Amino acid sequence: MVKLESNAERHPYQRDRERQNAEKKQRQSQLTSADPLRQPSKPPIFRETPVSLPTPPLAAIVYNRLAFGPRPGDIAAFNSLAGNDATRLTVWLSQQFNPAAIDDSELDSVIASAGYTTLNKSRTALWNDHYDYSLPWEVVSQPIREVERTKFMRAIYGKTQLLELITDFWHDHFSVYAWDEAAHSLFPYYDRMIRENAFGNFRNMLEKTAQSASMLYYLDNVYSSADGPNENYARELLELHTLGAEHYLGAIDPADVPGYPNAPAGYVEEDVFAVTKALTGWTLRNRDWETGIGDTGEFIARDDWHDTTQKRVLGQLLPADQTALADGLAVLDILANHPGTAQFISRKLCRRLVSDFPPESLVNSAAAVWSANVTASDQIEKVIRHIATSSEFASTWGEKMKRPFAMAVSSLRSASTNVIFRVDPNYEDVSNWFLWEFDASGHGAFAWNPPNGYPDVKDVWQSSSSLLMRWRLGNWVINARDDNDDLYSDIVGQTISGSAIEIVDYWIDRAVGYPISTETRAALISFMAQGINPDYTLPMTEQVQDRIRALVGLIFMSPEYQLK
């Protein structure tokens, strides 16, 4: 049954090994352009029956794909920006790309009212005040709890919607499981840093993430030294943050990579090891280590921990005896400037903003903008603008599914829900109830454990468990009551009086913002009429009031409301 002794002479798997080598050679021969093995082009085929709905007006597309759904008045405001859609979008984008100039007083007052205390603390203050396990867990975790709740408040009440959306994108790209050690206490800094760089220069943001306590702990580089290198961060830096797995060529000889050494098409295992060495010593001023380096939670590049041997990263030589800082920064330059990074992240942006499987032509043109602006301070803004003003953006609809966060937030926006999330040490705030429901959707804020970030394709989010849990959120929005038994959403107070048809059409326009399918509308009218002639004006009895709320819940659960 089992061979106790190894058999070096004749391995039974020799044939498999030969086959593997053949496959490796084949892979190398195919590496010239986009690697077909790792950058596949076949679409999934089940459940791909496309949604056959007319493309809604641009205002609705903008507010669903560049924002978290329209609040009452948003669509009209967009349409009043200019005389045609193209100009409206240009004006809207120019406003959104200058968030400091946007009047966000409603959000400001919500945040002030919520009484958050950690959001503006410096890195060192967070480190000293919260990252200390001798303190109560409520104090240690206060920062992440505040950031988690603020994410909802900003998305619901904030007018800088594009910034929120792109910040959410980068949190997925540079995903940190925020309940991980240290990350929970330092997370306001991490979120602030992402937010400040969301429209800026990628190379800058890459460096900030690499030097953040949250990332250093989450992917273990905080421990990595010449004596004990830890590959975790280096590998994900290449695979997830920059070039992407589509440019990972496995364990082949670097010299066999097409374009080596001047312009290698991708990275190999040797590059992972070299990057690991180059980043040894990138750690923190941390009381856990020996004294003398301070205890502030700030980044330090420790030469005494650094592997000073010569390295070669993507063909480029890092000479021996460079400092830890010089080696690490050189690596970030190489990675940020690689065309593979432009391709990988441009595709992710197109996927977020247009469709799950964006056209390669759009990906390529966005990547060209990315590469042409690698040193620009508004590099990312330029790429987003390119994608948002493309013809593909305006002509694509229903090929993406709102993720649960967007579905929940857009429902709360549609319903003008009046809810403020606070951090209650007794866990009795409404946010605790809401988040308990929300997390069941599988999209808990900053709670994705692996380093690749939440998926951004509908195939994941249409699974029955996640779909049912998001539907429940629609009912939560219209049915949740505070301690005084008052509803958080005054649905009835916002409703016109009229017939079942008039009420349904009113709420479709208000919540969805464009005409929905005849089947969905008919089902809603049938529900609202409950056997009565749908043209009769409904009396505002208690039953009808309940019915109106249930109707709005149904709109939030409708097929159309899940799309974007």
Added chain:
Amino acid sequence: MTVSRRQFLMGCSSAIAALAGSRFNGVAFGNPEEEPNQEILLTVFLRGGIDALNLIPPIGGSDRGVYESSRPSLSVPINSAIQLDNTAFGLHPAAASLHDLYTNNDLAIIHAVGMHDDTRSHFDAMNYMEMGTPGQGSTTTGWITRHLASAPNLPSEILMPALAVGHYSPISYLGSSEVLSLNDPYRFSLRNGPWRYQDAQRVAMREMYAADTSWIHQAGLQTLNAADLIEVSNLENYIPPTGITYPDSEFGEHLKIVAQLIKLQVGLRTITVDLGGWDTHEDQGDGDGGYYAALLQTLSDGLYALYDDLTTSGSYSNRLTVVVQSEFGRRLTENGDSGTDHGHGGTMLVLGGNVNGGLHGTWPGLAPGQLFEDMDLEVTTDYRQILSEILIRRLENPNLETVFPGFCDYNPLGIVQGVDLTPNCGVPTAVSSLETKTAGSHSATKALTVAGAGLAATAGLIALRNRDTT
């Protein structure tokens, strides 16, 4: 949608309603006797890459010395490892409950198993493994999806053929129209709206999603059917048979769902469960205690409880095959942080009433010339070899070329009992259409990217690591 497929859960609402009636009398939806040949495959995926060398460490021979010197702070002591028969290998002491299954001849352990692809990426490796196509990330269906589509012995209608326990379904179910995902039965209900209109809301939901016109409608209708079934199943109040204790963890809760749905006889053929937290780059724990040991105990005790439950409650375990796998093993040499980095060869476990217990596979050795790229345990058995044997001998699906394209190379190790059907190395006509037909406008211009936020990101859907420092 021109693809022909079985009428699985969709369209079965009348059947659910009829069967739900019998459930109220305390009996299952069906009886085991009604489907005497119903074989159930449960796959448990250990996300993050389990350290196989500490699960089944060498306890004798020259490799013991290599193992100890490579892992000065992590090696499992000889005197705490549980020797497997008279072999030179032991079982980690935290997996003691697995040893009970092993001595009962219900558990097979296969070491040095995995993929020959050289990737050390979690996400590549999980995708390849679950798609069933190592080295090919472009596959549009999971291997279990293709099994369900090609199995010749499945009835045309099954209430619930495929289950993914968790928030989302894994890549092994990629492209499946029939899989149901279920994470929390307590909340698997839409009855949280205004009470007067709960039934009317449900009617309206069915009307809104009834038009079978798009993916969202299909997904919605299936979810409504599932809610009808789960709401009457009372899954959240499960009391296991006396003496059976599931681990107090999400994994334990998920296994309870598995046990109940198997006993409810809803027709389950394939089930997936995930257990994450195996990406132990730091503070893995010393040789027989710590983080890894605790996680391993959760795995072992969970599998034991499930198996015990299904044995005690009937003859279900005789129709059950459990496969435990992970995307890769970990580096032989420990890193500087009392952890291990990504490696290559790993371990698989196969548990069931028709398993030939024991230690299987070919040990490649740990000496320098025997390692993969001079650092990792080699892979001597392709994981598809194990799965192919289960497909043919237990699930009676000979369509190997369909399930594992390019690997129609039947060579059973003798892990399970059963008849060796002649492998079909062509693709059945009815199934080939699954891979060749595309849907309308979604054609060749679309790119399915493997990593990052791509579709295949589901591969990382469960925690690679669990380090909630509460």
